[in-house]
Amino acid sequence: MLKRLSAREKFEQLIADFEPLLRNAFMESIADIKSNIQIKRIVERLERNDIAGAFDMLHMEPAAFRPLDKAIAQAYEGGGVAAVSSMPAIKEPDGAKLVVRFDTRNYRAEAWLRDHSTGLINDIIADQRVGIRTYLTEGLEAGRGPRAMALDIAGRLNRATGVREGGIIGLTSTQAKYVASAHSELLSNDPVQLKHYLTRNRRDKRFDATVRKAISTGKAIPVETVDRMTTQQYANRLLLLRGETIARTETMGAFNESQMEAYRQLIDTGAIAESVVQRVWHTAGDSRVRDTHQGMDGQTVGFRTPFQSPNGPLLQFPGDPSAPASEIVNCRCRMSIKIDFLADLD
Numbered sequence: 001m002l003k004r005l006s007a008r009e010k011f012e013q014l015i016a017d018f019e020p021l022l023r024n025a026f027m028e029s030i031a032d033i034k035s036n037i038q039i040k041r042i043v044e045r046l047e048r049n050d051i052a053g054a055f056d057m058l059h060m061e062p063a064a065f066r067p068l069d070k071a072i073a074q075a076y077e078g079g080g081v082a083a084v085s086s087m088p089a090i091k092e093p094d095g096a097k098l099v100v101r102f103d104t105r106n107y108r109a110e111a112w113l114r115d116h117s118t119g120l121i122n123d124i125i126a127d128q129r130v131g132i133r134t135y136l137t138e139g140l141e142a143g144r145g146p147r148a149m150a151l152d153i154a155g156r157l158n159r160a161t162g163v164r165e166g167g168i169i170g171l172t173s174t175q176a177k178y179v180a181s182a183h184s185e186l187l188s189n190d191p192v193q194l195k196h197y198l199t200r201n202r203r204d205k206r207f208d209a210t211v212r213k214a215i216s217t218g219k220a221i222p223v224e225t226v227d228r229m230t231t232q233q234y235a236n237r238l239l240l241l242r243g244e245t246i247a248r249t250e251t252m253g254a255f256n257e258s259q260m261e262a263y264r265q266l267i268d269t270g271a272i273a274e275s276v277v278q279r280v281w282h283t284a285g286d287s288r289v290r291d292t293h294q295g296m297d298g299q300t301v302g303f304r305t306p307f308q309s310p311n312g313p314l315l316q317f318p319g320d321p322s323a324p325a326s327e328i329v330n331c332r333c334r335m336s337i338k339i340d341f342l343a344d345l346d
Contacts, residue, residue: 023247025071030170046146079255083262131173166232204233252319
């Protein structure tokens with residue numbers, strides 16, 4: 001006999017289905033940007049100290065993130081369809097069952113998808129501009145050559161696969177700083193800085209013996225090895241983390257917003273009144289839950305009333321993109337919606 005999944009298990013299954021889709025879409029977008037880069041064009045502009053022009057040569061445009069845009073739309077539709085399938089049976093006045101379908105062509109649904117995807121992609125590009133500009137400025141001031149800097153950004157070509165690997169494209173501006181500081185630590189040949197490098201969680205530990213040898217012997221690590229350790233391996237791991245974070249956060253946001261939209265569409269039919277719809281916040285129920293969200297577990301609000309974090313921020317649902325990043329990044333909470341059919345009888 002097949003086990004009947006709980007609401008939490010159904011939610012986690014949906015997340016498991018769509019998270020890889022969004023992560024792969026983001027990575028596909030970054031790979032496409034890298035594959036179209038002409039290093040010579042970037043080098044020419046860096047030789048003229050034209051950092052803005054060098055960024056323009058990356059051709060990091062909204063259209064490059066079309067795979068991510070499409071994946072968000074798929075997650076949104078998946079969440080809406082799931083919400084409709086879990087709605088309680090609602091009957092027409094004559095006793096017939098009301099047929100409810102999720103409409104992604106609804107004007108609200110289309111507007112949310114358009115505005116949210118545009119905002120997300122524009123934010124990614126704007127942050128890239130900041131991170132790459134800072135990386136280039138500091139690198140050139142430190143005397144790093146234009147070609148080396150161009151490769152630090154775009155990644156180095158794997159001769160066997162013909163694919164660019166590493167590079168800071170796709171990283172947040174903060175992650176780009178991590179790569180730059182790790183690179184500086186390894187080149188310093190300073191035991192204190194080298195030891196600090198060994199505390200970095202996302203480093204490639206296969207090189208730890210190389211770093212420890214440099215500490216014990218005082219012999220500098222070759223520049224080529226440092227490049228491989230940081231702008232290739234370390235950057236690759238940070239990029240994967242970036243993809244996973246975007247996937248989790250965006251899947252959560254799309255699912256919960258589409259769940260809200262599914263009930264808005266039901267209310268539009270007149271079959272139920274908005275006043276009988278309630279929303280409940282549920283945590284993942286383990287030690288990894290944020291302290292603020294622990295205090296929100298079970299919080300019940302009206303259909304349009306936002307949840308409130310103990311720290312103050314208001315959230316329409318877990319993963320609400322309008323809330324501070326500290327409340328939504330990698331959040332694993334979920335929201336349930338219930339209809340109190342007796343609410344309007346008093």
